[in-house]
Amino acid sequence: MKRRDFLRKTGIAGTTIAIASSGNRMFASDVFSSSMIKVDPSPKFELSPWLYMQFMEPLGVTDSSVEAAWNHEADSWRKDVVDVTAELAPGMMRWGGLLSAYYKWKEAVGPRNERIPMRNLVWGGIESNQVGTAEFVDFCKQVKADPLICVNFESEGYANWAKTPKGEVRFADAKEAAEWVDYCNNPSNAKRISHGAKDPYNVNVWQIGNETSYAKDRFNLETAAKKTIEFAKAMRGADSSIKIIGWGDSGWTKKMIEYAGDQMDYVAFHHMFDPGQDIKDSVIVDNQYRYDPDATWDILMNGYKIHERKILEIREQAEPFGKQMALTECHYSIRGRNRCEILSSWAAGVSYARMMNLHERHGDLLKIATLADFCGNRWQVNAIMIPVPGGKSFMMPVAKIMSLYKKYSGKEYIQVTDVPEGLDITASRTGNKIYLHVVNVNRTKSVKTSVGIANMEIKSGKAYEIAADPEFEIMRASNDPLIPKEKVLDINDLHEFPAASVTAVELDVV
Structure with a gap:
């Protein structure tokens, strides 16, 4: 059975991309493989x-x-x-x-x-x-x-x-x-x-x-x-x-x-x-x-x-x-x-x-x-x-x-029910768009994982990522590495959250 078909049948739709970040001095050994991020899309309360x-x-x-x-x-x-x-x-x-x-x-x-x-x-x-x-x-x-x-x-x-x-x-x-x-x-x-x-x-x-x-x-x-x-x-x-x-x-x-x-x-x-x-x-x-x-x-x-x-x-x-x-x-x-x-x-x-x-x-x-x-x-x-x-x-x-x-x-908070080690994640929803706020709390290691939305399929998505050397100190407007980088998600691949990164993920679901 293909991975995509399995996810559909189990009610978990997966997505993620592979992202490299040379600015964080990452190497192949600096990557954790981890379990899936799982999200319950049922609204819990309204976010202000x-x-x-x-x-x-x-x-x-x-x-x-x-x-x-x-x-x-x-x-x-x-x-x-x-x-x-x-x-x-x-x-x-x-x-x-x-x-x-x-x-x-x-x-x-x-x-x-x-x-x-x-x-x-x-x-x-x-x-x-x-x-x-x-x-x-x-x-x-x-x-x-x-x-x-x-x-x-x-x-x-x-x-x-x-x-x-x-x-x-x-x-x-x-x-x-x-x-x-x-x-x-x-x-x-x-x-x-x-x-x-x-x-x-x-x-x-x-x-x-x-x-x-x-x-x-x-x-x-x-x-x-x-x-x-x-x-x-x-x-x-x-x-x-x-x-x-x-x-x-x-x-x-x-x-x-x-x-x-x-x-x-x-x-x-x-x-x-x-x-x-x-x-x-x-x-x-x-x-x-x-x-x-x-x-x-x-x-x-x-x-x-x-x-x-x-x-x-x-x-x-x-x-x-x-x-x-x-x-x-x-x-x-x-x-x-x-x-x-x-x-x-x-x-x-x-x-x-x-x-x-x-x-x-x-x-x-x-x-x-x-x-x-x-x-x-x-x-x-x-x-x-x-x-x-x-x-x-x-x-x-x-x-x-x-x-x-x-x-x-x-507009509405939804529950993240399974979080891979090394990540801090919250989720929210407006209609058929789901948003994740993902913090990689590892200073030198990235986390490679996937996302699953219970009883829904992910059609497409984007990631808006800020990743830099944790020791970087911003001093002026120019030469600023803390500008979010937009990345189109490949829903057939894993997502690699770089070390010391903060990412907003936007998913289109059905």
């Missing part, structure tokens, strides 16, 4: 397009982010930033962060010569406020992302943000948050119309509280829950259709939902962590990773386990209530001169792919998530690096992964 969110916050002198992305001569966004973000294709952009606790939105709207610059209390320096609500929403429209705004939540209860040592009042109450919602969403809002925006901005998702639980000198849980209800009611008074995210990290999730859950559509948490935090004398701090690639790889490939513990912690508290989760800030945070130099490496990109697969596996409850800060010219935790004073902006390895997954994902 907001799993690929980006997080925009002005970071002052610490890392010129929003200011670096803005062209002050042309009063517009830098074209190279818009272009590379469109390629990144985030489903959502979030405005806020720590800045939200002392941000006064009215200072950054209206005529440019009337806008009020602000001191950036956390990140240092002065923000010009030439980028405000209108500009943020415009950016979202240009890159086809849904906007999310984090409001000033009475300065999180922190006195030095509410009123600074210089006497500046940065506190904003529920009334001011509701006015912001009205400014954005009310078709008849006189202030917005007077600023030249006849049509509403339609910001449909809002976050109350950024990291309220992270310090003792901020609101306690009971106060935060009471004020979350107050804010949500006021904001929905301006627009009853909006979705509200409430803060629930640091063990707050269950109680916050019990107190204020009827006013919250999502519960928020953050996770910035060192994947080597549990390892004595970890080699990934500073620049030590450059001297021990094997140990570096092992730490990065297991980083997802720490992240999974965090997700499960929140999930166990939220799931009994059926409350959806919003991971509105997340990235590795590793000590180094220039804020996590290792995150420029392709090894970090492969590690982030494992984190992305984890997000998909929890996609029944996890509906909003990110893996990076958005943009800047210094921090390596950013998705996009902006050369200054000139040069073309480019995607970091984490952004390469998020872009690849966003472009080649189905």
Whole structure:
């Protein structure tokens, strides 16, 4: 019996191609032969397009982010930033962060010569406020992302943000948050119309509280829950259709939902962590990773386990209530001169792919998530690096992964029932197209295997593969090996996933 006929009769349709990757210094002995990837095509739950969110916050002198992305001569966004973000294709952009606790939105709207610059209390320096609500929403429209705004939540209860040592009042109450919602969403809002925006901005998702639980000198849980209800009611008074995210990290999730859950559509948490935090004398701090690639790889490939513990912690508290989760800030945070130099490496990109697969596996409850800060010219935790004073902006390895997954994902999560050793795989489906996200977690060995879809036949397919030396560090837009290579699948042959690779597979099935 021919292999193809056997697969049809058993309900498993096979596909794959043989791919070589000289850039990974592979030889014939560096190949594992493995069992078939088996997929159950029955939809399990809907995957949210907001799993690929980006997080925009002005970071002052610490890392010129929003200011670096803005062209002050042309009063517009830098074209190279818009272009590379469109390629990144985030489903959502979030405005806020720590800045939200002392941000006064009215200072950054209206005529440019009337806008009020602000001191950036956390990140240092002065923000010009030439980028405000209108500009943020415009950016979202240009890159086809849904906007999310984090409001000033009475300065999180922190006195030095509410009123600074210089006497500046940065506190904003529920009334001011509701006015912001009205400014954005009310078709008849006189202030917005007077600023030249006849049509509403339609910001449909809002976050109350950024990291309220992270310090003792901020609101306690009971106060935060009471004020979350107050804010949500006021904001929905301006627009009853909006979705509200409430803060629930640091063990707050269950109680916050019990107190204020009827006013919250999502519960928020953050996770910035060192994947080597549990390892004595970890080699990934500073620049030590450059001297021990094997140990570096092992730490990065297991980083997802720490992240999974965090997700499960929140999930166990939220799931009994059926409350959806919003991971509105997340990235590795590793000590180094220039804020996590290792995150420029392709090894970090492969590690982030494992984190992305984890997000998909929890996609029944996890509906909003990110893996990076958005943009800047210094921090390596950013998705996009902006050369200054000139040069073309480019995607970091984490952004390469998020872009690849966003472009080649189905609407519904489906189960991978059999995974060959050395691979980390998730699957999704839209109609008769099935997508696989395949991470080869072996640093030097490829994996040769095939794919089977239960009770379906694969007619054709393509693979979009990123494979490079794990030690490669991206420094600029040119000479970039991290561009996905499109390969047409030979459905009669095996597929060889190169060492240290991330591949999106697109299959046409019947």
